[in-house]
Amino acid sequence: MRNNTAEIVDIAAQRASNISRLKRFYSEMILIRTVEQTLLDLFSEGLLRGTVHTCLGQEASAAGVINALDKDRDIVCSNHRGHGHYLAYCADVEGLIAEVMGLPQGVCGGIGGSQHLHRKNFYSNGILGGMSPIATGFATAEKSKNSGAVTVVFHGDGAMAEGAIYESFNLAALWQLPILFAVESNKYAQSTRIESEIAGSFLGRAEAFGLTAAEVDGNDVLAVNDAATEIVSNIRTGKGPAMLVLDTYRMGPHSKGDDDRNPQEIESHRDNCPITRTRTQLDADWCDETKLAATAKVDAVVNTLKASRGRTD
Numbered sequence: 001m002r003n004n005t006a007e008i009v010d011i012a013a014q015r016a017s018n019i020s021r022l023k024r025f026y027s028e029m030i031l032i033r034t035v036e037q038t039l040l041d042l043f044s045e046g047l048l049r050g051t052v053h054t055c056l057g058q059e060a061s062a063a064g065v066i067n068a069l070d071k072d073r074d075i076v077c078s079n080h081r082g083h084g085h086y087l088a089y090c091a092d093v094e095g096l097i098a099e100v101m102g103l104p105q106g107v108c109g110g111i112g113g114s115q116h117l118h119r120k121n122f123y124s125n126g127i128l129g130g131m132s133p134i135a136t137g138f139a140t141a142e143k144s145k146n147s148g149a150v151t152v153v154f155h156g157d158g159a160m161a162e163g164a165i166y167e168s169f170n171l172a173a174l175w176q177l178p179i180l181f182a183v184e185s186n187k188y189a190q191s192t193r194i195e196s197e198i199a200g201s202f203l204g205r206a207e208a209f210g211l212t213a214a215e216v217d218g219n220d221v222l223a224v225n226d227a228a229t230e231i232v233s234n235i236r237t238g239k240g241p242a243m244l245v246l247d248t249y250r251m252g253p254h255s256k257g258d259d260d261r262n263p264q265e266i267e268s269h270r271d272n273c274p275i276t277r278t279r280t281q282l283d284a285d286w287c288d289e290t291k292l293a294a295t296a297k298v299d300a301v302v303n304t305l306k307a308s309r310g311r312t313d
Helices: 002-044 059-066 083-090 093-100 131-145 163-174 202-208 221-236 263-268 274-279 284-308
Strands: 075-078 122-124 151-156 179-185 212-217 242-247
Touching: 002 059, 002 083, 002 093, 002 221, 002 274, 002 284, 059 083, 059 151, 059 179, 059 221, 059 242, 059 274, 075 083, 075 131, 083 093, 083 122, 093 284, 122 131, 131 151, 131 163, 131 179, 163 179, 163 202, 179 202, 179 221, 202 212, 202 242, 212 221, 221 242
Parallel strands: 075 122, 075 151, 151 179, 179 242, 212 242
Antiparallel strands: none
8 A cells, every 4th residue: 555655646647747847847838939020020120130949839848858958068069050059058038039130138238149059058050050160179088187068069950961060070089078969950951851961870970970860759848858767867977979869840931931831731730849848737717818928028029129129029
C-alpha cells in the first residue's frame, strides 16, 4: 500500500510539474506568435523596411531549447528566422519590434534589423548556415576558459546544404567542444521541399562526424525541453558536441508573402502546431486570458512605437 501511495504521489507531482511547465511555455509561445503576426501586419502597413522571416509554427523549438539553457552564461547563435529564439531568451518585445521597424529604441539601435540581433549572449545573422562557424568559435573560447558554458546554434534543414556546417561538425567533434547544433526541420528550404534537397538523414550526417545525435517531435514543447535539457547537461559535463533535430512545420511564408505551397497542405498541419497542441492540455479560459494579455502587451508596444515616429492609427 505504501508503494502504491508513493507511486500515486509521484505521478501527481509529475503532472503538476508538467502543467506548470506547459503554462510557462504556452505563455512564451503565444507571445512569440503574437509578435510574429504583428510584424507581418506592420510590413503590410509599410512600417517595416527589409524582410521579415517569421517562425510561425516553430515556437516550441524556441521555448523548449532556450529554456534548457543557463541564460546567464550559455550562448545562443540564431539565424534569419530568429525572432522566436530572441523572445524566448529575453522577452524583449519592444527592443525586437523597434529594431525591425528601424527605430533607435531597437535592441541594436534600429541598425541590425530582423536578421541581426544582439543582446548579452544572444547573436543572430542572416547568412544561411553562417552562424555555425561563429558558434564553433564561441564554444572553443568557452572551453579554453573552462567556463562551463554551452553554445547552441540554430539552423533549418535548408542550411544543411551549406558546407560551413560540416566544417563546424568536424572541428566540434575533433576538439570535443561544448556545442549543440539545433536543426529546426520545417520541411522546406525557402520553397524547396525537403525530399528534393536532402539525401540521407540528418542523424546519419551528425553521427558520421562523431556527434551525439537525437531527433524529437519539434511541436511537442515538453519533449523538446526534456531532450534539450538532457543533451545540454551531457555537453556541460564533457560528453562532447551534439545535434538535436526538431521535426516541425513552418506555418507562415518563407518571408512576408512569398508562399507557393498548397493552402490545403498548410491547413493539414494547423492542428499539430505547438500552440494548438499545448492548448489542448491546458484550461481553455486560462489560455484565452494569456492570449489576450499577450495581444494587449504587443499592441501597447506597437502603439508607443508608432507614436514615437509621429504616426498613430
